[in-house]
Amino acid sequence: MREKPVRTFWPWLLIAVVVVYAGLLLLAPLVAVISGAFEDGIQPVLEAITAAEALLSLRLTFFLAITASVINAILGLIVAWVLVRHRFPGKWFFNALVDLPFVVSPVIVGYVMIVLFGRTGWLQNFPIQLAFSLPGMLVVTVFVSLPFVIREVMPVLASLTREQEEAAFTLGASSWMTFYRIVFPAIRHGIIYGIVLTLARALGEFGAVAVIGGGVQGVTETATIYIYRSLHDRNDIGAYSMAITLGVISVGILVVMNWLRRDPSEKGSQHVDPTE
Amino acid sequence: MSILLNKVSKKYGAQNIVREFSLEIESGELFVLLGPSGSGKSTLLRMIAGLTPQDTGEIYLNDRNVTALSPQKRGIGFVFQNYSLFQHMTAAQNIAFGLEILRVPKAERDERVHELLGLIGMADLGNRMPSQLSGGQQQRVAVARALAQRPEVLLLDEPFGALDVKIRAQLRQNLRDIQQRLNVTAILVTHDQDEAFELADRIGVIDGGELLEVGTPYQLYRKPQHRFTATFLGSVNLLAAERNGTTIHLGDKRLPAPPQTDHLAGQSVEMMLRPESVEIALTPENLEGHLLGSGIVESIAFAGVLERVAIRVQDWEQTVHALVNPDKARELNIRPGDHVYVGVRDFHLLPLN
Amino acid sequence: MKKFKLSSVFLLLILLSSFGFVQAQEGPIILTLAGYAVPREAYGKIIPLFQAYWADQHDGQQVIFQESYLASGAQSRAVAGGFEADIVALSQEQHVTRIADAGLITHDWQANGYNGMVSTSLAVIVVRPGNPKAINNWIDLAKPGVEVITPDPATSGGAQWNVMGAYGAAYRGHVEGYEAGAEGALQFITDVFTNVSVMDADGRESFLTFERGIGDAAITYENEYYAGLSAGGEFEVVYPTSTILIENPIALVDVYVDKHGTREAAEAFLEFVYTPEAQAAFAESGFRPPVETAVEGAEATPEPAVLDETRYPTIEDQFTIADFGGWAEVVPSIFGEEGVFTKMIAEVKGQ
Known part of the structure; x- marks a missing residue:
């Protein structure tokens, strides 16, 4: 006996909420930005995006995002491994600490860095100049995007039974070989997804890099700082064009990563021999 | 001697998991380590494989002291309870993995994989991913993977534990065939007595981390040395008695002592009666074996090929279970509440402690 | 195939990042200007004029400006906190005073005949x-x-x-x-x-x-x-x-110009902003010229631009x-x- 679903207005209300929510929050700004950019045709957009300062800011943003992703992929993997596989006193504390970048405002992150590494900071004699410099911007970018790889990899790693590795050991595989051949393939989706999120986060970062970098045009000005400054300078087309560029790049990364994430083992349907 | 364990011990904190465990296993033997869960049998197996370090004791594989060696260097094959196949590799790739580690040339490797797939009856399924295989198929791939490097010793940790009863029986036979064909020494850990009986050349009974006794399935079933073995291997009736000289005193009944129990002379003992050795009759004269007493039928239950009858024996206020063949049961035509005589054809003695 | 895809992406990432950011090379003088947001346009006109002027005076030597424009207070805190700007152009005297109080400006920056102000x-x-x-x-x-x-x-x-x-x-x-x-x-x-x-x-x-x-x-x-x-x-x-x-102040930051070895160019720029051409650029952006103060012993400064009465x-x-x-x-x-x-x-x- 199957009950006939009762039609009420509730589902429609929920659908309406979704449409309005998505429409207002996602679509409306998108339309505004695109129409704003192309107000005077495509020529000003092309000019705005190929302006020397715009290109420099994009290059800096890429450098920061990609370098931070590589660093966080490697370090994140190690941290996830240690947090999942090892027991040590204060582990819960470090586990909670990983989420810190999610809850601390990036502006505060930048400011704390200046307090620490600035001219009168506690660590002012640090061998690398971090305050108002490129390395400092990289450090804050790494910091704000730190949790993604860790949080994506940890559950996959935890679900991976120790026995798979032990099976490899009994077959003569070294620890490194076991990691490379057994563990890594199993967690690579987590790593890739973590990298995508890290890239997206790093591309969009504003507050922390603005504070620590000082926003010097052509030197420490990232694409987002460029957008902010362009709005300030009444260069709306420049700001909108850069916003669209960043958006297109982000979507492009998502598409590429989705293509990478496809797993050949997921292509075929589940097929179990009926003779068993 | 293929496998030799000398006083191997393991503690977790204050708890003894395995206690001074010594064992010798012959080459080509299939040895079943049988014990309840938590008895330390899996830990012992993992220590043999080198996956869990032992606290004290030595382990020899083919006269080679492997006590300090890593699992990579012990030359063993290991089959895990949940198979632990590499999920991102096909069945064939799983089997080939160990050969790749040994840098076996590709042609030879492919040949060996093909041969093993044939051995487990999965010649056409080498390209399947583990997720596309049934539980039984995965289990066979796990066995083939463990055998790929031609290990001296094959270790299996509850290899049938996650399978249906029906598939289990089939795969047991399959495993026994493969083991004998390759003549590989194997230790199989299980808590299932049927599995142990069916597969084992010899069984070692382990409880509380200690090896209680070792013997053939028949010895352990019929003539165990320990009460634990008696009760763990099938159901059993245990009756308190005295052995005086060559006579057993059971209440006012006198029975001749069975052979090989002289060491229990003059002691309080327990008579061990397997239910299939217990007989029921309406009159004492109709019993073939020794009369134990009379009692009231408590219940009769269908138990497959036999019927299980529980009788409350009046003389010593204890319930005795008997397995009776259905023809006999029909002939007796008994019902719960009926008065019957209980006898025993064959029994064994256990020390009372 | 799968392995190839993944490793190729990693390789690509590393390659991409390696041609990332390079600091400006040695050779030309690099001046860092930390300004507040509003006069950016004016400085955008003045800087090329100064670069041409400097090149003319110094055998074609190049002066590269690194410009940062933030809210005045934030800029002031950043410079005091270690943002190594050679020149600060802020909206309010107190913001320069903060940098001086941090020990970074050691000269009397208001003794230039305009009380240290560049525009009004x-x-x-x-x-x-x-x-x-x-x-x-x-x-x-x-x-x-x-x-x-x-x-x-x-x-x-x-x-x-x-x-x-x-x-x-x-x-x-x-x-x-x-x-x-x-x-x-x-x-x-x-x-x-x-x-x-x-x-x-x-x-x-x-x-x-x-x-x-x-x-x-x-x-x-x-x-x-x-x-x-x-x-x-x-x-x-x-x-x-x-x-x-x-009144909007401008000052050079002694500690940083000495660290960078840019004092000569920075001082030249600080004089240049009072030239009629520079002041014309300010006027074009809507600023009034600074008020000359009769400070005794102050060096002769360029004439202030004449104010357009209809506009100002x-x-x-x-x-x-x-x-x-x-x-x-x-x-x-x-x-x-x-x-x-x-x-x-x-x-x-x-x-």
């Missing part, structure tokens, strides 16, 4: 086309039903100029109905800020808010009005009969911050934690 402007009122609310002087901002926009003095140095414009006018008895003196002035700005609906973080943002159609009147700077006008904005300026002369009208009662004892006194007594404005705003906005 006026605190004015900007209204909608046709002035529909009939706002003709400060007093009209206190009328009920007038929505006023001005930045937040807590974050914006420019906002403090605006507040002092209104406060000063009332204090000096130029706002009808309010008694001259501190009490009447405080009452007046209390009434004005009751009408303030949006307080943005900095002057430019505040004026952009007004441009986007919020509010009936904006208290802003004359130069900001001209900047908005040249960007195609439609609004009218109202000059109050009494207002404050906004004379105000009946123009006063300066010095008339109130300078920022050193005004900031603590009016904008400090215990300042009258800070207490008033908490009350007005807290109710």
